[in-house]
Amino acid sequence: xxxxxxxxxxxxxxxxxxxxxxxxxxxxxxxxxxxxxxxxxxxxxxxxxxxxxxxxxxxxxxxxxxxxxxxxxxxxxxxxxxxxxxxxxxxxxxxxxxxxxxxxxxxxxxxxxxxxxxxxxxxxxxxxxxxxxxxxxxxxxxxxxxxxxxxxxxxxxxxxxxxxxxxxxxxxxxxxxxxxxxxxxxxxxxxxxxxxxxxxxxxxxxxxxxxxxxxxxxxxxxxxxxxxxxxxxxxxxxxxxxxxxxxxxxxxxxxxxxxxxxxxxxxxxxxxxxxxxxxxxxxxxxxxxxxxxxxxxxxxxxxxxxxxxxxxxxxxxxxxxxxxxxxxxxxxxxxxxxxxxxxxxxxxxxxxxxxxxxxxxxxxxxxxxxxxxxxxxxxxxxxxxxxxxxxxxxxxxxxxxxxxxxxxxxxxxxxxxxxxxxxxxxxxxxxxxxxxxxxxxxxxxxxxxxxxxxxxxxxxxxxxxxxxxxxxxxxxxxxxxxxxxxxxxxxxxxxxxxxxxxxxxxxxxxxxxxxxxxxxxxxxxxxxxxxxxxxxxxxxxxxxxxxxxxxxxxxxxxxxxxxxxxx
Amino acid sequence: xxxxxxxxxxxxxxxxxxxxxxxxxxxxxxxxxxxxxxxxxxxxxxxxxxxxxxxxxxxxxxxxxxxxxxxxxxxxxxxxxxxxxxxxxxxxxxxxxxxxxxxxxxxxxxxxxxxxxxxxxxxxxxxxxxxxxxxxxxxxxxxxxxxxxxxxxxxxxxxxxxxxxxxxxxxxxxxxxxxxxxxxxxxxxxxxxxxxxxxxxxxxxxxxxxxxxxxxxxxxxxxxxxxxxxxxxxxxxxxxxxxxxxxxxxxxxxxxxxxxxxxxxxxxxxxxxxxxxxxxxxxxxxxxxxxxxxxxxxxxxxxxxxxxxxxxxxxxxxxxxxxxxxxxxxxxxxxx
Ligand code: HEM
Ligand SMILES: [Cu+2]
Numbered sequence: 001x002x003x004x005x006x007x008x009x010x011x012x013x014x015x016x017x018x019x020x021x022x023x024x025x026x027x028x029x030x031x032x033x034x035x036x037x038x039x040x041x042x043x044x045x046x047x048x049x050x051x052x053x054x055x056x057x058x059x060x061x062x063x064x065x066x067x068x069x070x071x072x073x074x075x076x077x078x079x080x081x082x083x084x085x086x087x088x089x090x091x092x093x094x095x096x097x098x099x100x101x102x103x104x105x106x107x108x109x110x111x112x113x114x115x116x117x118x119x120x121x122x123x124x125x126x127x128x129x130x131x132x133x134x135x136x137x138x139x140x141x142x143x144x145x146x147x148x149x150x151x152x153x154x155x156x157x158x159x160x161x162x163x164x165x166x167x168x169x170x171x172x173x174x175x176x177x178x179x180x181x182x183x184x185x186x187x188x189x190x191x192x193x194x195x196x197x198x199x200x201x202x203x204x205x206x207x208x209x210x211x212x213x214x215x216x217x218x219x220x221x222x223x224x225x226x227x228x229x230x231x232x233x234x235x236x237x238x239x240x241x242x243x244x245x246x247x248x249x250x251x252x253x254x255x256x257x258x259x260x261x262x263x264x265x266x267x268x269x270x271x272x273x274x275x276x277x278x279x280x281x282x283x284x285x286x287x288x289x290x291x292x293x294x295x296x297x298x299x300x301x302x303x304x305x306x307x308x309x310x311x312x313x314x315x316x317x318x319x320x321x322x323x324x325x326x327x328x329x330x331x332x333x334x335x336x337x338x339x340x341x342x343x344x345x346x347x348x349x350x351x352x353x354x355x356x357x358x359x360x361x362x363x364x365x366x367x368x369x370x371x372x373x374x375x376x377x378x379x380x381x382x383x384x385x386x387x388x389x390x391x392x393x394x395x396x397x398x399x400x401x402x403x404x405x406x407x408x409x410x411x412x413x414x415x416x417x418x419x420x421x422x423x424x425x426x427x428x429x430x431x432x433x434x435x436x437x438x439x440x441x442x443x444x445x446x447x448x449x450x451x452x453x454x455x456x457x458x459x460x461x462x463x464x465x466x467x468x469x470x471x472x473x474x475x476x477x478x479x480x481x482x483x484x485x486x487x488x489x490x491x492x493x494x495x496x497x498x499x500x501x502x503x504x505x506x507x508x509x510x511x512x513x514x515x516x517x518x519x520x521x522x523x524x525x526x527x528x529x530x531x532x533x534x535x536x537x538x539x540x541x542x543x544x545x546x547x548x549x550x551x552x553x554x555x556x557x558x559x560x561x562x563x564x565x566x567x
Numbered sequence: 568x569x570x571x572x573x574x575x576x577x578x579x580x581x582x583x584x585x586x587x588x589x590x591x592x593x594x595x596x597x598x599x600x601x602x603x604x605x606x607x608x609x610x611x612x613x614x615x616x617x618x619x620x621x622x623x624x625x626x627x628x629x630x631x632x633x634x635x636x637x638x639x640x641x642x643x644x645x646x647x648x649x650x651x652x653x654x655x656x657x658x659x660x661x662x663x664x665x666x667x668x669x670x671x672x673x674x675x676x677x678x679x680x681x682x683x684x685x686x687x688x689x690x691x692x693x694x695x696x697x698x699x700x701x702x703x704x705x706x707x708x709x710x711x712x713x714x715x716x717x718x719x720x721x722x723x724x725x726x727x728x729x730x731x732x733x734x735x736x737x738x739x740x741x742x743x744x745x746x747x748x749x750x751x752x753x754x755x756x757x758x759x760x761x762x763x764x765x766x767x768x769x770x771x772x773x774x775x776x777x778x779x780x781x782x783x784x785x786x787x788x789x790x791x792x793x794x795x796x797x798x799x800x801x802x803x804x805x806x807x808x809x810x811x812x813x814x815x816x817x818x819x820x821x822x823x824x825x826x827x828x829x830x831x832x833x834x835x836x837x838x839x840x841x842x843x844x845x846x847x848x849x850x851x852x853x854x855x856x857x858x859x860x861x862x863x864x865x866x867x868x869x870x871x872x873x874x875x876x877x878x879x880x881x882x883x884x885x886x887x888x889x890x891x892x893x894x895x896x897x898x899x900x901x902x903x
Binding site for chain 2: 464
């Protein structure tokens with residue numbers, strides 16, 4: 001067996017430096033053609049973080065332009081419109097949708113299952129190259145005259161504008177395939193590659209959330225694909241589906257678009273919730289509370305997510321009846337989300353809580369997600385939504401959910417699995433400071449937007465009335481603080497690569513299978529095929545200062561000391 | 568609505584306009600108080616939950632912080648009763664939000680019977696709003712003139728892309744979709760001037776697509792608007808007035824100014840010429856013929872056209888007909 005060879009070759013044995021997936025082979029081609037899910041995950045990680053950097057640069061430029069009501073930085077109307085469009089499109093399609101599943105999920109999903117790889121490694125590589133292709137189309141769009149439709153591509157403006165809608169639409173279309181491939185791969189992997197003894201209800205919750213996400217990716221993404229193809233046909237051939245001049249219906253486009261894009265919001269948030277479930281449990285050293293409720297609430301969110309798209313169109317002229325039904329279903333989706341928050345709190349109760357960097361991010365997540373979720377209630381309520389729709393209140397709400405929550409979960413997961421991915425430890429105190437700065441900066445940037453939104457500031461505005469300036473200024477300064485926090489986080493990670501201590505096998509005391517292999521893992525993930533464990537059993541390991549991490553408690557000793565010592 | 572008093576207690580920060588609260592601009596329509604009231608109800612409920620969540624999180628973090636050497640405590644891993652409780656209680660609280668939201672929305676979307684008496688036609692076009700007042704001889708303006716205490720109904724159409732009419736002070740928003748009429752209505756409650764925004768992204772100057780809303784005190788609209796119209800008419804050169812009328816009153820829908828025939832004949836270069844009528848006789852296109860055609864369009868129909876033009880009798884004042892004739896004459900001069 002391959003695993004056996006690795007053990008003998010590694011010489012020093014155990015989890016000490018030896019052969020791992022990073023040094024198993026070298027040269028650029030060993031990466032370009034790799035079928036190893038860990039390397040693909042890593043390439044995705046570099047990709048999505050570059051996309052984030054690009055989108056973030058646009059964001060800071062936008063915010064700087066909004067410091068004063070009129071022109072501030074020399075950016076024109078047209079430049080502003082293109083910039084917010086590409087900011088939104090890059091962040092959504094290139095960063096937040098693939099971020100957690102394709103980068104972190106790809107890395108940890110098979111290891112958590114004790115498997116050697118995903119079910120279809122070639123499809124996995126293909127999905128990465130499709131992502132690259134989509135990203136190239138977006139970059140191409142920048143050079144072909146930009147895009148100024150907003151990331152929603154609403155018709156008939158998207159048919160009318162002379163910017164490069166076609167290349168952007170093709171980009172999003174290709175990215176859709178990438179997303180479908182990832183989802184399909186995950187579903188098959190979870191179904192077929194679970195180790196003996198790992199029943200569905202023994203699976204780590206992160207895998208449940210990826211499973212629920214994959215269902216949405218497979219079912220919703222084709223609708224986006226078809227919608228984009230129709231838009232493409234409309235623009236190039238004028239077939240008259242969405243263009244009122246040709247007898248088409250612009251609102252039909254909105255229905256199609258949100259039928260994908262609303263579930264897509266859950267593609268963004270569900271994996272984040274999965275990560276947070278892991279983090280809260282590990283850093284409280286408490287089995288997750290209400291495992292089944294959390295698992296089922298992920299599925300409930302995934303399924304209900306398909307029924308609420310109409311809440312984006314309460315002011316578009318849809319019938320009263322439709323609006324009422326969509327509002328009702330939207331409220332029902334709040335409940336599974338609330339359940340998760342309470343379960344996380346109950347997990348912390350009587351725990352042994354450590355505020356290591358990943359936990360700081362997990363706690364930021366709880367605060368920011370609560371704000372994002374609760375402000376959703378104002379938008380699900382019909383009469384208040386009429387006033388708030390298309391204002392900065394909405395901008396703030398979705399940034400709290402997409403950025404405040406998903407981005408912090410992503411960062412939490414990144415700091416959590418970083419030692420496993422790279423084999424290096426980072427400076428925890430600097431990590432905590434970065435998390436704090438990100439939290440403060442984020443709230444300063446986005447909270448004022450709730451106020452200016454309900455006071456009547458519409459979104460996608462280059463100019464604004466002077467009465468909104470104070471809020472805009474606070475928001476802009478907040479975005480600088482946020483940017484600084486993010487750069488600090490990046491610096492901490494880069495520093496760890498340069499001079500971090502080697503990571504032990506299990507630095508945090510987790511008990512899911514990825515903590516049962518060396519850091520970084522060998523090519524085949526494990527040296528010996530692992531046995532399924534209870535991922536939330538914290539009596540199974542204890543802190544060993546000599547290793548700088550957690551080590552399994554020998555079976556004999558377990559009966560003597562049922563609780564195991566901790567740090 | 569006495570509920571409005573509650574919301575007025577929320578103190579506004581020093582830099583915001585007088586009369587507004589922390590979260591909202593001034594309330595100046597009948598639906599505003601209920602929107603604000605419901606907003607504050609949701610805000611209150613959310614704040615309680617938020618403080619509960621964050622409070623518990625901080626408390627647990629401090630109380631159960633990791634202490635070296637301490638044994639792990641035991642506590643249950645699930646409790647169906649507890650989990651059902653915290654699913655059902657929030658669910659119950661969501662029902663009134665949904666319900667009041669729905670009641671308010673139905674009201675916003677159901678214009679009262681008499682709102683049709685004060686209909687205003689709205690045309691949205693990149694990047695301006697045009698309000699046409701059928702009760703004021705089709706006067707059209709880029710300002711929305713309404714009156715305290717009366718219901719107004721807006722019938723809106725877009726000439727190009729999506730727009731959305733948003734008046735924050737009225738808490739009213741309605742998308743305007745090309746190819747179909749959209750309607751909304753409101754009863755203003757507070758005289759003053761407000762801003763109307765375009766809320767649906769419509770391209771380059773989307774953020775400049777603002778208009779002024781003027782709310783006159785009860786009973787003063789007719790008089791004040793007449794004066795506005797007079798002043799505007801005095802200040803506009805007659806030829807320009809003619810052109811505006813020609814477009815606004817729909818002449819352009821059937822008559823072109825470039826020589827091509829539509830439903831009716833083009834006006835390019837026709838003034839002063841001899842034209843054959845449908846009954847075979849010949850007339851001269853002069854001031855009298857144009858005036859007659861506007862008031863009694865079917866009296867003398869041009870050859871090759873059907874009697875389809877509506878009469879504008881009672882809808883156009885003599886001075887307006889005068890302006891139109893001037894405009895039509897000018898189309899001849901262009902040619903020379
Ligand atoms: C550094 C943090 C960020 C700042 C300061 C920022 C700022 C902004 C601003 C100013 C707008 C334009 C709002 C408008 O006028 O309507 C915007 C729009 C948007 N942002 Fe961000 N943003 C940030 C991060 C993100 C991230 C991480 C994502 C997603 C992962 C994201 C997704 C979006 C989307 C989808 C839009 C809407 C674009 C559109 O209207 O077409 N943003 N953001
Ligand atoms: Cu507009």
